[in-house]
Amino acid sequence: MLKPSERGVNMPASPIRKLVPFAEIAKSKGIHVHHLNIGQPDIETPPSMIQAVKDADVKILAYSHSAGNESYRKKLVGYYKKAGIEVDFDQIIVTTGGSEGIVFGMMACMDFGDEVIIPEPFYANFSGFAVMAGIKIIPITSHIETGFALPPISEFEKLITPKTKGILICNPNNPTGYLYSKQEMESLEDICLRNNLYLFSDEAYREFCYDGVSTSAMQLKRIPDHVVLFETISKRYSACGARIGALITKNKLVYESVMKFAQARLSPPGLAQILAEAAIDLPDNYFEITKAAYLSRRNLVVERLNKMPGVYCPTPGGAFYVITKLPIDDGDTFCQWLLESFSFKGQTLMLAPASGFYVTPGLGKNEVRIAYVINNEEINQAMDCLEEALKVYPGRVD
């Protein structure tokens, strides 16, 4: 049989996917599985967004502009203005989800073999995008003891080589939930300016901040040409399946380059652009309502976790994830055991082992990520399961 390419072989598989067969086995036994493993919100997509697609009079579903419909980009300017971010519509390229924007940004700014520094633990798919773009991720470790705060700038500077082209952050962070402070963002600004680096900023969770507000990389005044922003409507409006995101940059050369990638793939999804455009007309209190739901869940999860003996969970400032330390030997083994060998009152839970979010070998072994995308009643049930599981897990370590 003809073999795939080396990169096809080296392309990382989803770190969560290997648990799916075990979840299916648990379900086939009649066990209810609480899914805390993926960032698929349970919040309804605003009905007005769905309705906009139903109301649209589409005769020929034609290619849109490669940068996305002009009407949508012009309305997005208003969304950003409200978020305290000044951009023009011709600095926005609508992409197929945030994913495509990240790949285009990596390709347009970095060559094969170039390096990008990313605080770990980080969103696992960044590794896949780096394989696609042929670039190398240099991890800089953040620690649960500091709540996953930005590592000191001196640590970043030790990692910079002639191959380093940028720093990539996710703020508020997936998987840690950490919200970078204004001071931390300005430290990143300093280092990017001093070392002539791009600052790639994935701000998918901008609205979901519970202690303070997020500082966008686009608000850093001294490095407008260094910033490449990755956006998505997936989490913001609970519209993950739409596949609409955006790449935003004020750097004209980068914009022109990304446009060539965008033209090659012709256009972003057409129906979903109609849906996304309708999101801009949601009432101003839309985010308050969803944020209040997530805040209450965050508080519940953190409180429940920290009450369990041997468990430590920092209180993250944003997104809808926590990474928690558990008294266990190995997160991968534990998460599989939860599905394969454990149940409590006919229930169990599916978690994401944190090892998949680190690239430094051995890190995160006793940590798991929890996505609080289920309601408080279910969270309580899931936490009951976890509490009980930790009592009986054979690999418990104190």
Next chain:
Amino acid sequence: MLKPSERGVNMPASPIRKLVPFAEIAKSKGIHVHHLNIGQPDIETPPSMIQAVKDADVKILAYSHSAGNESYRKKLVGYYKKAGIEVDFDQIIVTTGGSEGIVFGMMACMDFGDEVIIPEPFYANFSGFAVMAGIKIIPITSHIETGFALPPISEFEKLITPKTKGILICNPNNPTGYLYSKQEMESLEDICLRNNLYLFSDEAYREFCYDGVSTSAMQLKRIPDHVVLFETISKRYSACGARIGALITKNKLVYESVMKFAQARLSPPGLAQILAEAAIDLPDNYFEITKAAYLSRRNLVVERLNKMPGVYCPTPGGAFYVITKLPIDDGDTFCQWLLESFSFKGQTLMLAPASGFYVTPGLGKNEVRIAYVINNEEINQAMDCLEEALKVYPGRVD
């Protein structure tokens, strides 16, 4: 200002795009521009497909399976059966347009610096996808004198090096409209088998065959593991803006590898998958109706062109394009002149210079591509313009 990467600079711009400002100037002068330059059909998207989206009860627009909804893939098996192609639903990965499938296929089967042989002239965006994948396109020239038939296999064999990993064809062909015969497909099968090469086959225009039927690469019995099929609903159902395609392969290793790329980008567009699934239920005579429209246009275009002094246009067997030779010095200059300096009865036409479809320098200079995606009345008006233009064009060469 921070500079883009080398590949960002080298990424080819759309060869048609540079003409767009000139078309806008012509329109601003009140001149009607007949658009024969892009493959955006004027045929309506079947209303039942649009209606399926309107009828769908979507509460949370969630991520779909990374390979696409199982229900859609299972129905696609029926579509392929009717087309004489035997595939299982777990050999199909739904992609974001055909474009994404081509990029994933290139990346999963070839490494940086590997080579793929493509008959030229070819679809210009293949060059962009090759830059993304970091692979090298080796062109093999087909000629207008033979109607752009497949070059002799002996010519292919001269180009094979240790870096050659595959041959990529588009059948029926964009931009030439050429329909590969069964014998030609079997020649490709021979060479792929003998040299252990992938056969990448873009069959976007499968149904649009006017003289004979298309032979799918998937119907070649001796190389099931060599074939990677690129599909799209864009032209088939006049749904270019949906961005739904597919990558299909019976090679399990390649399938698994492509799945990892698909998982990294999470899922294909959700609403558009509903639209695409509804296409499978269209009446059996759907393609007959659209095909009849295109056939009549093809005959008209070819007839009109060949009646013009100094013009030669072969009769292509499929798709909705012709490449025609004109008595001109330079296609790029001529196409710009048509928009900038010419009009006839208040009209002009926009064509695609064929040079953008060749990579061998100098080829296609006196050729243009015409997409017959407008109705016969407009085709006649456009051909009147072209006939008149060729009489007065200062760069006419006999």
